[in-house]
Amino acid sequence: MRFVPLRAAGRSRLRRATIVASALVLGSGMAVVAATQASAATGCSVNYQVTNQWPGGFGASIAITNLGDPISSWTLKWTWPSGQTVQSGWSGNFSQSGSTETVTSLSYNGNIATGATVSGIGFNGSWTGSNTNPTSFTLNGVTCNGSVGSSPTPTRTTASPTPTRTTASPTPTRTTTSPTPTSTGSPCTTNCPAHVDNPYAGAKGYVNPEWQAEANAESGGSRVSNNPTGVWLDRIAAIAGANGAMGLRAHLDQALAERSGSTPEYIQFVIYDLPGRDCAALASNGELGPNDIGRYESEYIDPIAAIMSDSKYSSLRIINIIEIDSLPNLVTNTNGTAGATDMCNTMLQNGNYVKGIQYALNKLHAISNAYNYIDAGHHAWLGWDSNFGPAADLFASTARGTTAGMASVDGFITDTANYSALQEPYFNINSTVGGQSVRQSTWVDWNNYVDELSFAQAFRTKLVSEGFSSGLGMLIDTSRDGWGGPNRPTAASTSTDMNTFVNQSRIDKRIHAGNWCNQSGAGLGERPRANPGPAGIDAYVWIKPPGESDGSSSAISNDEGKGFDRMCDPTYGGNARNGNNMSGALPNAPLSGHWFSAQFQQLMANAYPPLS
Template identity: 50%
Template structure:
């Protein structure tokens, strides 16, 4: 049970004066509901030991979508009909029910019917109707004005009826998990230059505080405050002020910290749960560049939602929030699976290219929030996930029901107060996205309405993938074993050389992360690493974790305490000579054998690092190594560095360029192209799926075709293109270079037309005609 100090206070005395005066005139006295005393005892994590309500209205939409999609895709959809999703109260009329669906009581009664015996039932609810709602967007604006009258209506006609209904005796044993006002408080951190947000700010603070108090008084509600996502608030300059706002609002309530069970992140967003191949470390051999400097991350060290929830928990508890607060992450649309999902880090030595080819988040910009094209379903709702203990996760939840639109891609008249936001327009180069296209999916209806094409995409791109024959494929959730045998093999005044015993994993270890005093210092593909840039005569604690391809991370190794030597001279500071004679031996489609001449050193060479594209891919003690896992018919650059017992490293050898062997070319007539296009005005978005129908893999391919009506491509994703007149040549992205036998790749593009958008039909793969589906 959560035990927190209650903070009774005069609410009007701690809020902005203009709002305090309004409350004095309009707010009815809060009367405790007698029936709430019979509610079940509060627990630390409401999801533990409980079932969750399945929204039958959403499930029926999924069933209809499956019938429309048909085939294997439809079968996959049907496995989702028992998945719990949140019920949204997105305007006052939703309480009683409106054209978009049944009311709150319908769902509460249905939850009671689904409850099995004495097993607790969680009812996921979204409170979303503040005055001046979504002050920095248009697609999800509400009906209540940012005025004193709007606040009074919000409190008396929206929050009070919801809280009173939840407090009725028959619902007392439900565990109602409420997501509180998505995007509202985060807007007060980053968007206060917008006049609408300035006007809405006092009503956001007052409205959220009122909602927290009234829902807490119902006795059975666990409120989680919306905390945006890592790509919005992850920067230190945003995260600290955000926690200050959360703290200010919560401590202004009558019941203080007792009103809050925790925070929920990524609501209705698509930021990945975990970036499996990216760490916030240095990039390249020089050590002066950070991965977070890439254009996509803009110095934000929180690459994903596990990063952000860990960061948020640390700041919130430091600010005074109780240590037993929990975190929820909306994983409904952040899977980013499908053929475009990277399966290994890029080999590029250019930072932006490396990040763009390595990240699983395929959006044009982290601020692109509306119906992102290429997204997929994420982790299924999960109780008390163990992916990152420091995040203090209560659950993964599906707050945003997959298949419901984020906003119309064109201006659609409506009576819901929802405007046309150009962030939902796939043709728009948004200033909010540094001039990039929004990447939104075309043909979208109003926010909250069913979007069949998007749902088909989300299911097709699910990660973990869905098995249509029997439900979700079991994802790889087993972490590697913790590294053992961590030891320092050498040290200087500013560096420490480390080695450890290999971890094991059910699918295979892909790398290791070395932390110094809890901070990531470096990563390694093998079982050794050297940490540089340390301070002389200083003691450090070092640990190592292992990770696998699914992003599972092991427990940390036993800590190793190391002390650098004093900077007084006398130690071995002479580096080995530069390795010479680097040469390639056997070369296959996926591997290169390397050898070189031994280096010399005043004390003795202890090993060599093999670099590919400037990144360490192997650590060996002899003068040869075989690098595997390469792509066919691809040029790679290799170098070797020698290391001695003191950790001194030589300069890198002269670079050797090696091209892997080419795989068999495409047999004639062994390819199929599926072409789809959505047009608007003089623009269109196209998507091509290229299937290799042959019995051999195809590498370094090119696909050619001509536009019959002179259409022009302006942008391609997941591939590269050239166009001369109407003739187009598509070549692969780094992660789609090889198409396995029977496999396929997909890519998309935006283009223009002059009024006629005729489908091309003369597709050829490597000069051989393809069938067109």
């Protein structure tokens, strides 16, 4: 098969009642507000939750439930008990006067029917001294106490008014803390840093302390744990920090704290939550439905841009890897191709992949110290003529549709979260066996490329011919393409049989180039570094953190929107996309993005260059 779909890796309705209890969830504790009357036409409850906290800063989410008559717009107010300050908010217009915070509705979330809830409102803020939660909210002037009435003043009983919080930086081995923010959250407007040609050049890479702790906990993991890896913002909750993990601002603060001297620091984020995400695979399906473009823009991209544009972070080089597994799927998995899926056809027809990426480019390119690299699949996905040209055309038309045009894109990245070899040292596309081209072998299957480096360089040339800048840079994710260990060939095969020659000579030992999930035998590849030598390559990077699963090997119930893909099942016999071959996946794998110790140990054992 000539293309591969790359892996990446409750609302409750409240009823009117004579006695209603409402909970304002506050961090890991809660303040319970009890109301004793429910007779008039207005009423509300508010769920306020601290989702992420770090020294001097925190993130929070808000959900409003309307217990009275329908409303068409809303104004939410509360008083900060400890002088906190909102730095950036989303899904509402935030303003602050002294200790009073006011949030007003936007055009799409102003209507709240009786018993309905509007959620997705959130912000990042700063605090000094303490971060006591607010305990009283008003909606359109009515106190939100969980009852229906005309601004009642009920008797309250408060439980755990100052709860113990779990911070968003749970890693016990990390001792460096971020300084207390002094920024007001405004974007950089004067003396902003120059936008350099290659953000990796001359810069130090940010090491994610959460990944580093996982690696250090493994035997021998300290040999690789100081390498920079990508931070995946794979759902809305990840912005503030999901399930106790560090959020976007916490990572940026940590990167600032790690800076030393005049050496620039870069930090890499994967922007990865498009509507209908991963339309040709199941393991990393996302939280947003195919038509949720409004939520993608307002609840995902807007808050990311608001945080990244804070002038506090203007000294950092913020590198954004834009939407893995998106535009390439529109080329190869639609319109009756062998790998076509209904979801990919839907995303082609509604245009939301293109619209979403254009929106992200517009917002992020406006930040002078941000750099945008778009996913370009890999050689075993787009390397055929039937995919190569159309993909370049689609990327070019997408960029032209942005405000800044081609300038909104700094480069492209290949092989993200995949296993294609950086270079095949013992044969190339021009090699012949018995007068026949290796393109005729079952492994190469008439592809024009046999490895990532040759593909990335050729694709860059094609993209420049489409109108992209001659300074366009390419990244190659080498996190799992090493293919070392005892099974790595040391010389070209001497066989005169075409398939035998290729199979004995190739270092990529997958059963089929269409296999993408937790591959058996894979190893760590080239370590991250800038300007590695080949023309047009900005850097080798580890965007996929080694040791994080591509998907579960069996169905696992979860609240992350992730499905079970049989390509992650080691017993699966394959499909048209991998030539009906075995999946080659490791057993006992957890959900995508979760730590997979057995895979990490394998990657270290088969690293190439080998680990010392």
